[in-house]
Amino acid sequence: LTGLMRGADTDSGYEAMTASRPGNWVASLQRFARERHAVAEYCELCSVPLPPDHLHLVEPAKRRLLCVCRSCDVLLGDSADNKYRRVPGRAQKLENIRLTDAEWDALGIPIGLAFFYQGTAGERVLAFYPGPAGPTESLLELNAWSRLVANNPVLAEQKPDVEALLVNRINGAREYYRIPIDRCYALVGLIRTHWRGVSGGDEAWKAITNFMNDLREHRDETRAYHHG
Amino acid sequence: MSTRDKQGLDQSLRRLEELIGVLEAHPDAAASESARELISLILNLHGIGLAKLMAILTQADGGTAAIARLVENDQVRAMLLLHGLHPEDLETRVHRAIDRLRPHLGVHGLRVETLEINRGVVQLRLNASGGIAVKASTLLTLPGEIEDAIVEAAPDVDKVVIDGLDLKGGVTAVNAGEARRP
Numbered sequence: 001l002t003g004l005m006r007g008a009d010t011d012s013g014y015e016a017m018t019a020s021r022p023g024n025w026v027a028s029l030q031r032f033a034r035e036r037h038a039v040a041e042y043c044e045l046c047s048v049p050l051p052p053d054h055l056h057l058v059e060p061a062k063r064r065l066l067c068v069c070r071s072c073d074v075l076l077g078d079s080a081d082n083k084y085r086r087v088p089g090r091a092q093k094l095e096n097i098r099l100t101d102a103e104w105d106a107l108g109i110p111i112g113l114a115f116f117y118q119g120t121a122g123e124r125v126l127a128f129y130p131g132p133a134g135p136t137e138s139l140l141e142l143n144a145w146s147r148l149v150a151n152n153p154v155l156a157e158q159k160p161d162v163e164a165l166l167v168n169r170i171n172g173a174r175e176y177y178r179i180p181i182d183r184c185y186a187l188v189g190l191i192r193t194h195w196r197g198v199s200g201g202d203e204a205w206k207a208i209t210n211f212m213n214d215l216r217e218h219r220d221e222t223r224a225y226h227h228g
Numbered sequence: 229m230s231t232r233d234k235q236g237l238d239q240s241l242r243r244l245e246e247l248i249g250v251l252e253a254h255p256d257a258a259a260s261e262s263a264r265e266l267i268s269l270i271l272n273l274h275g276i277g278l279a280k281l282m283a284i285l286t287q288a289d290g291g292t293a294a295i296a297r298l299v300e301n302d303q304v305r306a307m308l309l310l311h312g313l314h315p316e317d318l319e320t321r322v323h324r325a326i327d328r329l330r331p332h333l334g335v336h337g338l339r340v341e342t343l344e345i346n347r348g349v350v351q352l353r354l355n356a357s358g359g360i361a362v363k364a365s366t367l368l369t370l371p372g373e374i375e376d377a378i379v380e381a382a383p384d385v386d387k388v389v390i391d392g393l394d395l396k397g398g399v400t401a402v403n404a405g406e407a408r409r410p
Contacts, residue, residue: 027348
């Protein structure tokens with residue numbers, strides 16, 4: 001296809017060169033530069049296709065996690081108006097967390113697996129755990145969280161909206177992680193996909209076990225997070 | 229920017245498209261994969277640096293005016309488009325390109341309607357505006373012209389789909405198909 005609307009350069013020897021204009025070269029180059037596998041996700045701020053190991057921004061006002069490209073992450077993450085916040089990349093195992101069984105029971109979480117995070121909107125602490133109907137959210141009593149932080153000052157470093165405390169007390173485990181919120185959503189996604197019946201079923205627990213193993217062995221740090 | 233610069237740029241971009249085509253069809257998958265990785269690394273290196281640069285510029289005094297001037301330069305504009313850093317998003321650029329086409333289309337008795345712009349796919353519909361008879365020859369060339377104008381404003385568009393030319397002259401839907409050229 002030739003650009004008939006644009007006057008052809010007939011006044012120079014460039015005619016051969018202007019015979020065809022560049023096409024959608026940006027789309028071609030970006031498509032080629034991407035990983036070979038099919039693109040499943042797009043930047044939610046500028047719509048460019050994303051690789052599976054893309055970054056995420058949190059929009060605290062809407063409690064929303066957005067898949068973003070590097071440009072949007074740099075341009076809009078942690079901007080002055082605080083509309084979007086960057087999600088940290090790494091999970092960190094927390095040693096020596098002091099939380100007795102009685103204290104845990106007092107939190108009212110019916111299962112040994114949960115994550116807790118603070119939202120700046122409303123200054124509250126939310127708990128997520130696998131419940132009979134899949135992922136369940138509950139508001140944590142603020143005093144309960146304050147007591148937990150008083151016993152474990154390291155928890156005060158946890159950034160609101162973008163980081164969470166992941167607690168695993170299943171089958172006698174006592175593991176605690178400070179983890180990026182996008183990974184928490186990945187866990188929620190797993191539970192939502194695999195949870196069957198009241199107790200979850202083998203498939204759900206296998207997925208949760210794999211998730212914990214990956215976290216323990218730092219296998220998932222550059223991997224795709226398919227969030228729910 | 230001089231005509232010579234613009235022609236040099238267009239030539240580089242056409243060559244770039246050609247080479248991407250060559251690499252995509254290359255029989256040596258490992259070599260092609262290395263080329264892909266190399267391009268990807270360089271794009272990232274430049275992209276992150278440029279994004280920071282734009283972020284600093286955006287927050288600086290008079291930054292917005294400076295960016296507007298930068299975008300007027302075809303070479304800078306091409307670079308910002310490549311890295312998804314153009315101050316106007318794809319939709320805005322496509323709409324503007326279409327608006328510029330309206331008078332030209334009107335002369336030929338046609339109206340253009342934007343149905344959808346989603347994930348790099350632009351869907352348009354051409355309708356006869358009535359009053360002026362639409363020539364069959366116009367219907368053969370116009371979709372290509374429309375596509376060219378859109379792709380020039382937005383080379384990040386994946387595909388332009390034009391349909392709706394169901395006119396009395398016996399010419400039915402014309403589909404411009406893939407915007408990407410060999």
